[in-house]
Amino acid sequence: MSIAAKFEIEYLQYLDAEGKQVRDDLPAFTKDLDHMVELYKLMMSTRVFDAKSVALQRTGKLGTYASCLGHEASHVGIGSAMKPEDVLAVSYREYGAQLYRGVQPREVYMYWGGDERGNDYQNEPARHDFAWSVPIATQCLHAAGTALAFKIRNEKRVAVCTIGDGGSSKGDFYGAINIAGAQNLPMVAVIVNNQWAISVPRKIQSGAPTLAQKGIAAGLYCIQVDGNDIIAVRKAMEDALERARNGEGGSVLELVTYRLSDHTTADDARRYRGEQEVKDAWAKEPMKRLRNWLVAKKVWDDAKEEAWKAECDEWMDNEVNAYLQTKTQPVTAMFDYTFAEVPADLAKQRDLALSLDKKAH
Amino acid sequence: MAQITLIEAVTQALAYEMAHDDSVVVLGEDVGVNGGVFRATQGLQEKFGPLRVLDTPLDETTIGGVTVGLAAAGMKPVAEAQFEGFIYPMMEQIACHAARMRNRTRGRLTVPAVWRAPWGGGIRAPEHHSEANEHLFTNIPGLRVVMPSSPARAYGLLLAAIRDPDPVMFFEPKRIYRQYKEEVPDDGEALPLDVCFVLRDGTDVTIVTWGAQVKEALEAADALAEEGISAEVIDVATLTPLDFDTIAESVQKTGRCVILHEAPKTAGFGAEIAARIAEECIYDLLAPVERVTGWDTHIPLFRLEMKYLPSAERVVEAAKRTLAAS
Numbered sequence: 001m002s003i004a005a006k007f008e009i010e011y012l013q014y015l016d017a018e019g020k021q022v023r024d025d026l027p028a029f030t031k032d033l034d035h036m037v038e039l040y041k042l043m044m045s046t047r048v049f050d051a052k053s054v055a056l057q058r059t060g061k062l063g064t065y066a067s068c069l070g071h072e073a074s075h076v077g078i079g080s081a082m083k084p085e086d087v088l089a090v091s092y093r094e095y096g097a098q099l100y101r102g103v104q105p106r107e108v109y110m111y112w113g114g115d116e117r118g119n120d121y122q123n124e125p126a127r128h129d130f131a132w133s134v135p136i137a138t139q140c141l142h143a144a145g146t147a148l149a150f151k152i153r154n155e156k157r158v159a160v161c162t163i164g165d166g167g168s169s170k171g172d173f174y175g176a177i178n179i180a181g182a183q184n185l186p187m188v189a190v191i192v193n194n195q196w197a198i199s200v201p202r203k204i205q206s207g208a209p210t211l212a213q214k215g216i217a218a219g220l221y222c223i224q225v226d227g228n229d230i231i232a233v234r235k236a237m238e239d240a241l242e243r244a245r246n247g248e249g250g251s252v253l254e255l256v257t258y259r260l261s262d263h264t265t266a267d268d269a270r271r272y273r274g275e276q277e278v279k280d281a282w283a284k285e286p287m288k289r290l291r292n293w294l295v296a297k298k299v300w301d302d303a304k305e306e307a308w309k310a311e312c313d314e315w316m317d318n319e320v321n322a323y324l325q326t327k328t329q330p331v332t333a334m335f336d337y338t339f340a341e342v343p344a345d346l347a348k349q350r351d352l353a354l355s356l357d358k359k360a361h
Numbered sequence: 362m363a364q365i366t367l368i369e370a371v372t373q374a375l376a377y378e379m380a381h382d383d384s385v386v387v388l389g390e391d392v393g394v395n396g397g398v399f400r401a402t403q404g405l406q407e408k409f410g411p412l413r414v415l416d417t418p419l420d421e422t423t424i425g426g427v428t429v430g431l432a433a434a435g436m437k438p439v440a441e442a443q444f445e446g447f448i449y450p451m452m453e454q455i456a457c458h459a460a461r462m463r464n465r466t467r468g469r470l471t472v473p474a475v476w477r478a479p480w481g482g483g484i485r486a487p488e489h490h491s492e493a494n495e496h497l498f499t500n501i502p503g504l505r506v507v508m509p510s511s512p513a514r515a516y517g518l519l520l521a522a523i524r525d526p527d528p529v530m531f532f533e534p535k536r537i538y539r540q541y542k543e544e545v546p547d548d549g550e551a552l553p554l555d556v557c558f559v560l561r562d563g564t565d566v567t568i569v570t571w572g573a574q575v576k577e578a579l580e581a582a583d584a585l586a587e588e589g590i591s592a593e594v595i596d597v598a599t600l601t602p603l604d605f606d607t608i609a610e611s612v613q614k615t616g617r618c619v620i621l622h623e624a625p626k627t628a629g630f631g632a633e634i635a636a637r638i639a640e641e642c643i644y645d646l647l648a649p650v651e652r653v654t655g656w657d658t659h660i661p662l663f664r665l666e667m668k669y670l671p672s673a674e675r676v677v678e679a680a681k682r683t684l685a686a687s
Contacts, residue, residue, distance in 0.1 A: 087434065089430075116464065116465060116466070116467055117467050119465050119466045119467065119469065120466055120467040120468075120469045121469065127469065130433065130470065131462075131465055131466050131469075131470065133458075135453060135457045135458075138426060138453065138454060138457065138458060140426070141422070141423060141425070141426020141427055141429065141430060141454065142426060142429055142430035142433060142458070143430060144423070144426065144427050144430055145426065145427035145428060145429060145430015145431040145432075145433070145434065145438075146430045146431070146433065146434040147430075148415075148427060148430065148431055149430070149431050149434035149435060149436045150434070151412065152386060152412050152413065152436065159430070159434075171420070171422050171450075172422055172426055175418070175420045175422050175423035175426065176423070176426070178418050178420070178423065179417065179418050179420075179423050179427060182418055183415075333467075334464075337463050337464040337467055337468055338463070338464055338502050338503045339463070339503065339526075339527050339602070340463070340471070340526040340527055343555060343602035344555065344602070344604075344606075345602045345603050345604070345605060346602055
């Protein structure tokens with residue numbers, strides 16, 4: 001028998017669910033304990049932010065909201081590994097990565113609160129990242145196009161896209177990794193496999209034993225990672241980004257995690273998944289293991305935890321207040337960003353909308 | 362100065378803009394070495410290299426989305442859909458992202474891209490190679506829909522489309538790709554994207570059309586002139602945003618209007634023009650508005666396709682009906 005090609009998928013994990021090291025060769029960045037504390041703090045603030053968002057929705061102050069509970073290691077790992085000049089193309093749940101890149105909680109609230117200005121990220125580097133992309137997996141091709149622009153202009157930058165396990169079923173994802181392989185584009189596609197696409201479980205999405213291996217067919221580097229272990233996520237991301245930056249090609253990362261929340265606030269996950277499964281997933285959630293590891297290193301304790309929690313609460317309260325004080329855009333806003341300049345024909349409708357609005361007040 | 366065809370004018374415009382703006386890139390299936398199946402990109406890869414004239418994998422969804430990504434990242438991509446009938450997989454990226462990126466981000470990100478597609482029937486092509494579906498795009502806000510009808514307008518409008526800060530659909534009527542030649546100076550002069558072109562002045566009836574049907578409209582105007590009827594011919598050229606003022610001015614003068622297009626009648630773009638005439642010019646009308654269009658059927662395979670495409674004779678008859686009515 002002759003073999004035409006042979007493949008294998010590495011699984012990467014450094015910390016188990018309790019925060020015990022499962023291997024000794026920790027990556028270099030873990031030596032910087034201050035930075036590890038920073039990562040933990042951002043994971044925590046992401047969780048506080050998320051709880052605040054859900055509370056806002058439950059009290060009628062936000063529209064539908066997609067929670068990121070349980071994804072903190074995956075998201076912060078992605079965002080913290082990227083360089084400012086890189087570009088991030090997310091779906092609609094990756095707040096931990098976005099907060100790291102400067103998106104403000106008030107901007108998230110504005111978007112889910114029905115105001116396009118939430119997408120007008122004010123802070124760099126998020127300012128040159130893509131906005132939330134609701135049509136599943138379409139953002140993967142935006143990353144591919146951005147990576148192609150980097151290649152054409154000979155810039156040492158990387159485009160990163162994130163999608164879910166469900167999103168990896170779509171043609172847009174396959175198309176993006178395919179052209180990334182064919183053109184050797186500096187692109188990293190990250191599948192955040194949280195096991196559920198609304199009510200449809202991972203096994204219905206694909207017969208492949210890993211989602212990472214989808215990248216093999218595209219000629220990309222592939223790895224499966226414990227998505228609840230931020231050290232593993234960060235290491236896999238750093239490696240993939242470096243390869244892409246050096247012209248060595250794109251990657252597909254599968255971060256195995258779990259959606260501890262409903263799909264969105266409009267969803268009720270009790271309709272389609274059992275309590276035991278969620279309980280088991282909580283036992284593997286990402287915060288505990290990093291906290292235990294930091295406590296063992298004596299750089300974190302209960303007092304610090306409480307103090308930071310209080311700071312997060314204050315931060316989020318400020319953000320919520322800023323959001324709640326935002327005035328609704330004028331009716332003309334829907335006309336003014338349709339084209340660079342309002343065409344004459346559209347200006348007539350703009351005038352009409354404006355006069356109707358004045359009459360109504 | 363050389364005389365060139367409509368498709369050569371497309372090539373000339375692409376080459377001019379690529380030579381003068383490094384951010385312009387061309388991508389699509391077979392656009393590289395082969396120069397496109399109609400040769401619209403002939404010679405461009407030799408001149409500008411395989412990265413700026415990029416053969417993509419054979420996936421229209423990929424072309425659609427990569428174009429959005431390129432444009433949002435500061436390039437000016439000109440994507441080719443090999444045929445209008447293959448553009449459907451690109452439509453999600455066009456409608457959901459290209460046309461609304463500026464709006465979604467309050468102007469932070471924009472998509473200054475062009476999608477070119479050989480459009481329409483009449484070349485004895487296989488199934489899915491003869492579609493006229495511009496009306497599927499004219500209802501999408503944030504998108505310009507442009508269709509040239511002569512070599513000079515192909516050159517000037519394509520330059521304008523590439524330079525436009527917003528996404529543009531550029532539908533090329535392939536039936537008249539090589540219909541005739543005219544002098545088109547390679548001077549980089551763009552034409553405006555916000556006006557209709559009055560191709561022939563007249564006083565009795567206005568014929569409004571675009572794309573390949575400009576040929577039938579002008580033939581009909583000639584035939585009508587022999588019978589002493591003076592027809593004005595308007596090439597809409599940029600369907601959206603529409604310059605309705607030029608059409609209204611003409612209809613106010615003639616009191617009669619025949620709208621001619623290749624796409625199916627129901628909810629075709631002619632319906633929009635007829636509705637606007639009804640809203641804004643009904644008291645100027647001396648006769649009901651006539652529409653001469655493709656039938657509400659799929660365009661047939663080519664043995665029957667000439668019976669689908671509107672003929673100059675149908676336009677003449679429609680014009681005469683408007684005159685008989687008043």
